[in-house]
Amino acid sequence: MGAAIPTIAEAARQIAAKELSPVELTRACLDRVHALDNKLHAFIHLTEERALADARAAEAAIMAGGPSGPLHGIPIGLKDIVDTRGIPTTCQSKLLHDNIPDTDATCAARLAAAGTVLIGKTTTHEFADGGPSFDLPRPPARNPWNTGHFTAGSSSGTGAGVAAGMILCGIGTDTGGSIRGPAALCGIAGLKPTYGLVSRAGVAPAAFTLDHIGPMAWTAEDCAIMLQALAGHDPRDPASADRAVPDYTRALGGGIKGVRIGVIHHFHETDHKVSDGTQRGITAAIATFRELGAEIREVQLSPLQDWAACGSLISITERAAAYEEWARTRLADFGERVRSRLMLGAFVSGVDYVQAVRRRRELRAELKAAMADLDIVLTAVQPGEAPKIDAVPKWDVFQQPSFMMPFNVAGYPAMSICSGYGEGGLPVAIQLVGKPFQEATVLRIADAFEKATPFRDRRPGIA
């Protein structure tokens, strides 16, 4: 059954050879949605009619002149904090239950221009925060590998949808791990690009200086294809980087002999010890990289708790500022978890925030120095396999320092890829972190790992 779900790269080759129809591919995805989404809740809003119309238009254009690119006719999902013109964008919140934007977010427009087919708006935690929550307009997404377990979030529906083959890829957003977390627990690939590489315009903010938009797909190669369409300067986003965009897919397949990888052992072995399954995945991944010719070193950074404190203070404050008006006037309309997190803003002073931003500069400089003679660094993504969906602590920000937040603080590109399967057959993952704007290197190393290991051959049984 898993073989019936193509990657973007496979589907693009078949579409270009006229062996696969975008309409058939879209119907197959919609069939999976209809069969599975009552269990997975990956979608908040389906755009079935538009999807079929777009697929038919793509098919006609491809038959007439060939595909415009590898995303032409590819079914996708957009996280429901991404504005879509004429299509409800609720942010999974009562506050925006009737919101229909009149413009597309830049990322949505770029994917549409690349010829993608929008299957629907994927489930998110409310305003990309908190979760899992059971008091929101729609239920939380569930993990396709075991529906009793959490997907992580907040790009939960995109993670579940890609893993289950309902979509071939989708947009995630990442303020402290919301692309990489669900990618890890759902066993897919997810890339948080360098801050500023992908426009945030038209995407509801979580924390302005930590927010990143990026691709989630089954493979690193597919993330590269998506990133090619997404990256590039956008005057609508004041943080957008005005730099040339490299060819991300051309860098793939060249091997990784001589690549220098630094392992931040203390993050996942001491500062926040990971599960046995996750550690086995990391250890085996390091061995694989060695076999592929990479040079492995050890890296020492400030304790994970320092990075987490810095990122959390910035995140709490910027979120509280963004949502202050609603917090003051409509606090009860938020779900319980976001409501509680918004309250935290009252306890961070202006001086605390500036000290956190000064610390941020120090930490970023520290990471830069540590990576001076390295191509990437490696650590965990999640502390373990997906927890049960009803056993996720509300205040985990204080209990479990995140492995992902350091790279939102730094703004460096960071990617989660599947490194095997742990307890209960649930996926485990590794995180690969590159230097600013060196996504091509991260993707090349991730792609080499995926092609040297069997983990991309296995889909969740439910799919």
Next chain:
Amino acid sequence: MPTRITDDAFEFLIARAGLTLTDAEKAELKTVCDGIAAMAERVRKPRGIMAEPALTYGFAEEDL
């Protein structure tokens, strides 16, 4: 360790933020205030008056 927040200070900060909370919400929030204070302590390092904050948006040349 930072000093535990007093009830008066807690009420002042909630009022200053313009939030209207139930007693249950206040009670729960008090259990995590220490966590915020601990984070605020953790970002304070000896750095002198000249230490700049990170750029709000993007990377300076020194970062690349």
